[in-house]
Amino acid sequence: MSEKSGQKKQYIVDTARGVFVEKGYKNVTMKDIVDACGISRGGLYLYFSNTQELFLEVLGADGAEPGENGEVEELFGENAFASDILALFLKEQKKELLRRKNNLTMAVYEYFFAHKVPKKDNPLKKKFDMAVRIVEKLIEAGVENGEFYCEDAKGAARNIMYVLEGLKIASQTRGITEETVDREILYIMQGLIIETED
Amino acid sequence: MSEKSGQKKQYIVDTARGVFVEKGYKNVTMKDIVDACGISRGGLYLYFSNTQELFLEVLGADGAEPGENGEVEELFGENAFASDILALFLKEQKKELLRRKNNLTMAVYEYFFAHKVPKKDNPLKKKFDMAVRIVEKLIEAGVENGEFYCEDAKGAARNIMYVLEGLKIASQTRGITEETVDREILYIMQGLIIETED
Amino acid sequence: MSEKSGQKKQYIVDTARGVFVEKGYKNVTMKDIVDACGISRGGLYLYFSNTQELFLEVLGADGAEPGENGEVEELFGENAFASDILALFLKEQKKELLRRKNNLTMAVYEYFFAHKVPKKDNPLKKKFDMAVRIVEKLIEAGVENGEFYCEDAKGAARNIMYVLEGLKIASQTRGITEETVDREILYIMQGLIIETED
Amino acid sequence: MSEKSGQKKQYIVDTARGVFVEKGYKNVTMKDIVDACGISRGGLYLYFSNTQELFLEVLGADGAEPGENGEVEELFGENAFASDILALFLKEQKKELLRRKNNLTMAVYEYFFAHKVPKKDNPLKKKFDMAVRIVEKLIEAGVENGEFYCEDAKGAARNIMYVLEGLKIASQTRGITEETVDREILYIMQGLIIETED
DNA sequence: CATGAATGAGAGTTCATTCAT
DNA sequence: GATGAATGAACTCTCATTCAT
Numbered sequence: 001m002s003e004k005s006g007q008k009k010q011y012i013v014d015t016a017r018g019v020f021v022e023k024g025y026k027n028v029t030m031k032d033i034v035d036a037c038g039i040s041r042g043g044l045y046l047y048f049s050n051t052q053e054l055f056l057e058v059l060g061a062d063g064a065e066p067g068e069n070g071e072v073e074e075l076f077g078e079n080a081f082a083s084d085i086l087a088l089f090l091k092e093q094k095k096e097l098l099r100r101k102n103n104l105t106m107a108v109y110e111y112f113f114a115h116k117v118p119k120k121d122n123p124l125k126k127k128f129d130m131a132v133r134i135v136e137k138l139i140e141a142g143v144e145n146g147e148f149y150c151e152d153a154k155g156a157a158r159n160i161m162y163v164l165e166g167l168k169i170a171s172q173t174r175g176i177t178e179e180t181v182d183r184e185i186l187y188i189m190q191g192l193i194i195e196t197e198d
Numbered sequence: 199m200s201e202k203s204g205q206k207k208q209y210i211v212d213t214a215r216g217v218f219v220e221k222g223y224k225n226v227t228m229k230d231i232v233d234a235c236g237i238s239r240g241g242l243y244l245y246f247s248n249t250q251e252l253f254l255e256v257l258g259a260d261g262a263e264p265g266e267n268g269e270v271e272e273l274f275g276e277n278a279f280a281s282d283i284l285a286l287f288l289k290e291q292k293k294e295l296l297r298r299k300n301n302l303t304m305a306v307y308e309y310f311f312a313h314k315v316p317k318k319d320n321p322l323k324k325k326f327d328m329a330v331r332i333v334e335k336l337i338e339a340g341v342e343n344g345e346f347y348c349e350d351a352k353g354a355a356r357n358i359m360y361v362l363e364g365l366k367i368a369s370q371t372r373g374i375t376e377e378t379v380d381r382e383i384l385y386i387m388q389g390l391i392i393e394t395e396d
Numbered sequence: 397m398s399e400k401s402g403q404k405k406q407y408i409v410d411t412a413r414g415v416f417v418e419k420g421y422k423n424v425t426m427k428d429i430v431d432a433c434g435i436s437r438g439g440l441y442l443y444f445s446n447t448q449e450l451f452l453e454v455l456g457a458d459g460a461e462p463g464e465n466g467e468v469e470e471l472f473g474e475n476a477f478a479s480d481i482l483a484l485f486l487k488e489q490k491k492e493l494l495r496r497k498n499n500l501t502m503a504v505y506e507y508f509f510a511h512k513v514p515k516k517d518n519p520l521k522k523k524f525d526m527a528v529r530i531v532e533k534l535i536e537a538g539v540e541n542g543e544f545y546c547e548d549a550k551g552a553a554r555n556i557m558y559v560l561e562g563l564k565i566a567s568q569t570r571g572i573t574e575e576t577v578d579r580e581i582l583y584i585m586q587g588l589i590i591e592t593e594d
Numbered sequence: 595m596s597e598k599s600g601q602k603k604q605y606i607v608d609t610a611r612g613v614f615v616e617k618g619y620k621n622v623t624m625k626d627i628v629d630a631c632g633i634s635r636g637g638l639y640l641y642f643s644n645t646q647e648l649f650l651e652v653l654g655a656d657g658a659e660p661g662e663n664g665e666v667e668e669l670f671g672e673n674a675f676a677s678d679i680l681a682l683f684l685k686e687q688k689k690e691l692l693r694r695k696n697n698l699t700m701a702v703y704e705y706f707f708a709h710k711v712p713k714k715d716n717p718l719k720k721k722f723d724m725a726v727r728i729v730e731k732l733i734e735a736g737v738e739n740g741e742f743y744c745e746d747a748k749g750a751a752r753n754i755m756y757v758l759e760g761l762k763i764a765s766q767t768r769g770i771t772e773e774t775v776d777r778e779i780l781y782i783m784q785g786l787i788i789e790t791e792d
Numbered sequence: 793c794a795t796g797a798a799t800g801a802g803a804g805t806t807c808a809t810t811c812a813t
Numbered sequence: 814g815a816t817g818a819a820t821g822a823a824c825t826c827t828c829a830t831t832c833a834t
Contacts, residue, residue, distance in 0.1 A: 110304075158381075173306075187353040425827085520768045555757060565759060570722075580756060624804065634821065
């Protein structure tokens with residue numbers, strides 16, 4: 001039973017994710033979920049009492065996923081060039097960025113705009129800080145083995161992440177081209193890489 | 199007559215602005231506006247047919263205001279130091295950024311997320327591009343008179359603006375401290391200013 | 397003043413007629429009239445308090461017009477053949493019948509369905525009875541001078557008028573072709589005309 | 595479930611019928627139905643989205659009923675006198691005609707005035723044509739066994755039906771007495787029956 | 793007389809939420 | 814557990830009607 005019940009809950013969360021991706025957060029009604037899942041109204045209430053509860057579950061499932069940085073961390077262990085890993089990291093961010101659909105971004109922003117969450121528990125902040133730390137470490141590694149020049153790795157990492165966040169909201173609200181993202185990434189990388197004389 | 203009528207319309211727009219600031223875009227109903235304005239249901243419809251129409255008016259009024267760059271452009275003419283003007287510009291952005299209340303940001307983001315507007319007409323893009331151009335010119339001016347060192351003024355300007363946009367959404371969705379903003383601004387300025395030997 | 401005022405009232409009635417023709421009775425709102433007339437809301441109320449009042453005026457103006465039987469009565473005096481006059485009368489009715497637009501029929505029906513009017517004052521009844529009397533006299537005249545054969549002129553006249561009324565409602569609610577009307581008229585005339593042996 | 599649900603739908607249709615009978619078509623609001631049925635606002639929308647949908651259902655249920663011609667067709671099989679069957683048919687029409695209440699007539703007219711339906715699908719036309727065919731067959735049968743004299747059975751049938759339609763609208767919009775209907779029916783029958791010398 | 797801004801009642805419609813089965 | 818019918822609150826929008834100017 002609890003097995004089966006767990007399956008159904010998971011099914012709802014997965015399906016709901018798609019709905020949030022498509023309609024944002026505030027726009028989604030319990031009816032939307034019911035319709036998308038093809039279950040009964042009452043059935044949904046057995047698992048979630050409102051969209052917020054459901055959204056948080058979607059968010060949790062999302063965070064728990066291996067996620068975008070899996071590959072990056074993998075490379076970490078393999079002693080690859082820091083610049084390559086960073087480039088890969090940025091490429092993944094870019095992919096995520098441009099995926100205007102299948103993208104929970106706006107729903108997340110909407111949610112955290114509507115429900116102010118104390119900083120300590122704010123998953124948005126956690127995610128951001130974690131990414132900063134990853135990038136910071138990458139830069140430090142790059143500096144150590146002479147690929148990068150950078151006096152303030154943490155500052156650079158933060159700068160990079162804020163740029164990415166800016167690109168993200170730009171992508172969602174006014175649309176940006178791949179070239180725009182590439183240009184920004186290039187600018188960032190050039191600021192780090194030691195120019196060898198030719 | 200048209201005078202008075204115009205006044206009332208303006209009153210509605212002004213009042214509605216506050217409602218949008220407080221509740222975002224999607225959450226706002228015509229009833230919210232009616233209640234906030236203290237007018238009748240039908241009275242509102244005399245001026246605006248729906249919240250979108252009203253929001254666009256609010257947006258237009260917002261854009262038309264002298265706005266945040268007024269002071270900056272003033273200084274332009276006075277041959278002040280480019281670094282000072284830029285610092286002022288960033289300070290203004292910071293103020294705007296941190297003003298978590300009285301801030302249309304999220305409503306705007308919500309709106310443009312829901313209503314995809316072709317790039318050509320997208321006011322968000324226009325505003326962004328304009329700001330980039332201002333910053334670019336500032337940097338160029340600074341480079342010319344030896345305050346700044348920068349090989350790619352446009353790239354730097356864009357980087358700055360994306361960082362600001364990232365900070366903005368961060369401010370609205372997870373809250374940031376003044377120190378965080380200061381730190382980012384400092385990082386940006388240090389990247390430009392020629393370090394004099396001490 | 398009263399001259400001018402009378403003119404305006406007439407203008408409203410005339411314009412309103414078109415609106416009733418187009419939308420029936422129940423569908424018409426004071427706003428429709430105001431829009432059609434291009435006058436102010438308050439202005440309309442100066443003359444009519446509601447659509448019923450206005451409709452009755454339209455109806456009155458309609459009945460007062462020389463109307464469809466003018467030509468017929470003219471011929472009466474000229475000692476024309478009764479069969480010719482009757483044919484003319486029926487032709488006029490046909491024209492009126494088929495004019496699916498510019499036709500107050502449905503509005504009138506709607507009105508008298510909604511507002512039951514005592515028979516004595518019912519203009520619909522008056523109009524019908526008058527038409528019956530005209531047809532009856534025509535038939536009698538035709539019988540007298542040997543054009544028609546008919547034992548019950550009044551009965552025949554009533555039969556004719558009810559058929560016309562049936563055709564009228566058919567025309568408005570399901571559409572009928574000119575042929576259909578012609579066929580019915582022919583049937584009626586053949587029932588009256590004495591067949592000469594050939 | 596679907597049993598019960600079907601019952602409720604039927605209940606709504608039946609109750610709505612009464613409302614349409616009383617108020618016509620255009621005048622009826624969803625609220626009227628809701629009140630008449632004693633159900634909730636939302637409850638009605640579970641079954642019908644608007645008054646048109648509901649009216650069409652009422653109309654369908656009406657048409658599907660054994661209806662006024664059931665008895666007539668029964669007699670057909672029993673080799674009764676054609677004149678008797680026709681008299682019965684007309685009597686039934688008369689009953690229907692005079693039933694000023696419990697009569698969907700005006701609602702139907704209103705509906706088909708507002709919603710022009712292509713002739714092919716127009717149920718009003720179908721019903722009319724079917725009735726014409728029945729009467730035509732009756733007349734032919736009567737002619738065959740010497741009861742009637744008629745050279746154009748179809749023409750006579752059509753004439754009869756248009757008279758009935760005329761009487762119907764007259765009944766609804768200005769009221770007619772039973773005598774009026776009787777008189778018209780008598781006129782029709784006399785036109786058909788062969789007068790035996792006395 | 794004439795205007796049109798303003799009001800408020802009421803129609804249409806959608807959904808969150810409950811509950812008997 | 815699961816269903817989906819039912820309810821009622823809330824929202825959008827339209828008009829008849831009034832009234833200060």
